[in-house]
Amino acid sequence: MFGKTEHPFLDPLWRRIVLVAFCVFWAGVEFYFDNAMWGYVVLAIAVYAAWAYLLTYKPSSEAADPDKDTQE
Template sequence: MISERDRDFFQPKWRRVAITAFCTAWAAFEWYGQNTFWAMIATGAAAYCYWEYIYKFEQRKDA
């Protein structure tokens, strides 16, 4: 669940896309380096970012 403070910070779409892209790139880097443990953690972080910040994020109408 996203707090109200986080929701305010992530209102601009570029911030949500940037953090998701960063986590995805981190996951790809770890998979490429065959660091399975960190790759799974980074993949989970990327999936969470996608789910919370891209898929189900609701923009405020007044923003």
């Protein structure tokens, strides 16, 4: 949708979970300090990050060579 999301740094699941959790936490901080606009912006980023990095993420090794089964 917005470009490549695969990167070797993000291959471990715990890093992707921390990334999404941080975005949700930061959205909560923005809402707590009555910055609703920034809260919604960061919440939208968190939703996209959850979709891209938790639901549809493919490790960088698979993304680099998607046809490795058919090359033989």
